[in-house]
Amino acid sequence: MSFLLDPWPWYVSGPLFALVMLSLIVFGKNFGMSSNLRTLCAVGGAGKWASFFRFDFKAQKWNLVVVLGAVLGGFIGSHFLQNQSSVGISPETIVALEGYGFENPGSQILPNELFSVAALSNPIAIALLLVGGFLVGFGTRYAGGCTSGHAISGLSNLQLPSLVAVIGFFVGGLLMTHLILPYILPLIF
């Protein structure tokens, strides 16, 4: 039981992510989470504005059911399958975050300074969440996939465009973490 409640190491988690992808393939579908954002836009009537959203979104219902399951899984995993709420990040990462002013980095899944309800009264924190979300939504659709569609499914299927996309993920991620966050993270304090 303690194995279930402890965090799962990478060599358990990684193969299980492959299992999620392979299950969906055997169910006649594919593993791609960012498509749901397009589907939700289409469901909300975005087809009135752009032809990109005029497609048979009812055929994507299965993927919205995966999303619903993921929300439930998040609830079950965080409330019943954890014996601690902390995240096992490295000591160097903790020191770096403390240097920015974060309190007890890694003691919870998300940093309170950005994601807590109290942080919703901080306009800079809200702006960072909105800009981050916007870039994720715009970038994944422009790239044609995200971590699930390109990094896991695409690389597993030896797709060269997916390798280019994953290189892009790291170009953007490294730029943000090393060149942009050092200027904007201090603004939330």
Added chain:
Amino acid sequence: MKYLKFLAVGVFFGILLIKSEAVSWFRIFEMFRFESFHMFGIIGSAVALGAIGIAAIKKWKVKDLSGTPIQIPSKAPNYKSALIGGSIFGLGWALAGACPGPMYVLVGTGAVSMLLVIAAALAGTFVYGLLRDKLPH
């Protein structure tokens, strides 16, 4: 009832994202600073096993549950959009700390702020849809 298996996959995926800590903003920050092998190990081992699985599906012409031979669609050879769009996503991933799976899982943990991230991601997808014909692919 035919959707029950997708609900089950989603629940398992959500639990897995929690238990692997891949939903954590801290893990993404740490990954981009190369301060732990954790995220690289997850993605690397997922791809290694996934590649073996997909090769096996192709070699033995495995059929899906409905009996149709499995055809895995190739990704469109749009290298410009893969690189530019991928980089834009990377900027957002490192800032918000969540990609399009974890953002829903985090709502399930009770992180209401994630609803803002999801709303903004929907806006980003919508704006991409508006500009699509004007962007290089």
